[in-house]
Amino acid sequence: MTEQEKLSRRRFLQAGGAVLAGNAAGVAVPADSEASDSLPQTAPALHKLLRRAAVPTARGARVVVVGGGWSGLTLAKYLRRFNPAFDVILIDKQSAFVSFPVSNAWLADQVDLDFLSHSFFDAANNHDYHFMQATVLGFDRDSRRVYTEAGYVDYDYLVLAPGIEYDYPRIGVEDSEAQNLLFHRYPGGYVTSSELLTIKHKIQRFRGGTFVLTVPSGEYRCTAAPYERACMVAAVFKRQRVRARILLLDMNSGIKIKQAGFARAFEQLYGDYIEYLPSSLISNVDIEGRRIETEFDEYDFDDAIIYPPVRTSSLIEEAGLADPQSPQKAAKTDPFRYHLVDDERVYVTGDSRSQPFSKGGHTAHSEAQYVAEVIAAHALGHEVQWRSPQTMCFSAVDIEPLRAMSIITYYKYNQQSGLFAFDRTHLIEKWDTQGGQASLAWAEGMYRDMFYV
Numbered sequence: 103m104t105e106q107e108k109l110s111r112r113r114f115l116q117a118g119g120a121v122l123a124g125n126a127a128g129v130a131v132p133a134d135s136e137a138s139d140s141l142p143q144t145a146p147a148l149h150k151l152l153r154r155a156a157v158p159t160a161r162g163a164r165v166v167v168v169g170g171g172w173s174g175l176t177l178a179k180y181l182r183r184f185n186p187a188f189d190v191i192l193i194d195k196q197s198a199f200v201s202f203p204v205s206n207a208w209l210a211d212q213v214d215l216d217f218l219s220h221s222f223f224d225a226a227n228n229h230d231y232h233f234m235q236a237t238v239l240g241f242d243r244d245s246r247r248v249y250t251e252a253g254y255v256d257y258d259y260l261v262l263a264p265g266i267e268y269d270y271p272r273i274g275v276e277d278s279e280a281q282n283l284l285f286h287r288y289p290g291g292y293v294t295s296s297e298l299l300t301i302k303h304k305i306q307r308f309r310g311g312t313f314v315l316t317v318p319s320g321e322y323r324c325t326a327a328p329y330e331r332a333c334m335v336a337a338v339f340k341r342q343r344v345r346a347r348i349l350l351l352d353m354n355s356g357i358k359i360k361q362a363g364f365a366r367a368f369e370q371l372y373g374d375y376i377e378y379l380p381s382s383l384i385s386n387v388d389i390e391g392r393r394i395e396t397e398f399d400e401y402d403f404d405d406a407i408i409y410p411p412v413r414t415s416s417l418i419e420e421a422g423l424a425d426p427q428s429p430q431k432a433a434k435t436d437p438f439r440y441h442l443v444d445d446e447r448v449y450v451t452g453d454s455r456s457q458p459f460s461k462g463g464h465t466a467h468s469e470a471q472y473v474a475e476v477i478a479a480h481a482l483g484h485e486v487q488w489r490s491p492q493t494m495c496f497s498a499v500d501i502e503p504l505r506a507m508s509i510i511t512y513y514k515y516n517q518q519s520g521l522f523a524f525d526r527t528h529l530i531e532k533w534d535t536q537g538g539q540a541s542l543a544w545a546e547g548m549y550r551d552m553f554y555v
């Protein structure tokens with residue numbers, strides 16, 4: 103059977119089209135089947151997609167890791183460490199890694215971009231795996247093949263760690279063009295590094311007026327980050343003596359984490375800047391009119407950072423793996439082993455996971471070491487005992503000097519309810535310079551582990 107027969111052109115283009123559209127903008131956009139049908143049979147790009155990618159021939163069981171974020175980078179390193187016979191390929195569509203953790207402090211000039219930026223080549227060279235820069239379009243579990251824009255790669259094990267996408271329909275923005283416009287004009291800063299650069303320019307150039315920030319509902323990436331960002335934006339306006347009102351529209355009924363600490367910061371440090379509005383359920387955004395609508399009110403703004411609710415990468419939905427019960431369209435996986443319920447060769451980790459662990463870089467990093475051990479053991483016919491991921495999260499509150507607070511937590515599984523809950527939480531809500539320095543030392547340690555040693 104030829105490749106073209108195995109994966110019908112139309113089905114492939116529909117899947118690929120959707121993923122491409124979604125990833126280009128960090129937005130889930132349905133495939134345009136009419137456009138796909140109008141592509142000529144001989145489109146050169148199609149032939150490129152259906153040939154073997156230019157990667158070295160596998161020297162052992164091949165593990166393909168999709169997504170070079172905190173989860174994928176850690177997995178690629180530890181898979182080789184726990185089973186040196188594995189041949190590991192890490193695929194990411196981006197050319198370099200820019201850290202989201204500590205990016206809020208970077209917005210307020212507490213670190214420079216070099217601190218956040220690292221090379222995938224360094225990680226792959228130092229940890230003896232292959233890196234391939236390409237967008238993954240889909241995969242076929244029968245033939246164990248991953249399709250990318252640069253050709254296909256066969257796998258023995260596949261790890262999906264592609265992170266999150268914005269779910270704009272949940273704030274009333276249904277139209278895909280409007281979603282793209284909203285993403286580009288008022289990016290949330292939680293999916294791509296270009297968003298972060300745009301946000302920094304917005305803050306630096308803001309000359310006064312109303313600046314809106316939003317906190318999404320549901321399980322979103324980094325629970326503390328939107329509150330931390332409000333503090334950092336306010337700190338910059340305060341330093342620059344900009345007459346600004348920051349409207350922090352929270353779709354939740356109250357501050358979701360480090361509540362006392364953030365509430366105190368809003369009042370004591372930024373009382374003249376931050377107006378915190380809980381239970382602000384966003385129902386629409388008028389992009390051209392610069393107006394945001396909630397269930398009961400409307401707010402005009404001069405500029406904004408709009409962080410909508412999030413969902414799992416559409417790569418998972420396009421592969422037909424989304425659990426219909428999951429509000430975030432996550433796959434159905436074994437909660438302890440991370441593989442698809444019907445496939446012990448395919449794993450889902452990091453912020454794409456179905457378990458309700460905090461969507462954090464530290465969580466993804468500690469979990470990835472465990473999952474690497476699980477996969478290594480599976481290849482040798484062993485099992486490893488489940489252990490909880492660890493969540494550790496610092497939040498910068500003030501600058502010059504940098505002051506931060508922190509939380510560490512684990513998870514436990516309740517057999518009766520079948521749910522995970524927090525376990526052994528250590529919360530420090532008093533922000534200080536020790537916390538500020540610890541947050542930078544923590545990030546440096548993480549980058550060292552993922553890229554250098």
Ligand SMILES: Cc1cc2nc3c(=O)[nH]c(=O)nc-3n(C[C@H](O)[C@H](O)[C@H](O)COP(=O)(O)OP(=O)(O)OC[C@H]3O[C@@H](n4cnc5c(N)ncnc54)[C@H](O)[C@@H]3O)c2cc1C
Pocket residue numbers: 121125168169170171172173174193194195196201202203204205206236237238239263264265266291292293323324327415417451452453454461462463464465466494495496497
């Ligand atoms: C502002 C901010 C502050 C944060 N602060 C903290 C903090 O203090 N502490 C903390 O622990 N966490 C923090 N986080 C959260 C942390 O960044 C995420 O939880 C973490 O990045 C999740 O890792 P991941 O590997 O699952 O996803 P990601 O890091 O998003 O990586 C996913 C990767 O997959 C790639 N990808 C996606 N689709 C494809 C495709 N089709 N083909 C190829 N590649 C693809 C993407 O390019 C990306 O590199 C923060 C996040 C933000 C935005």
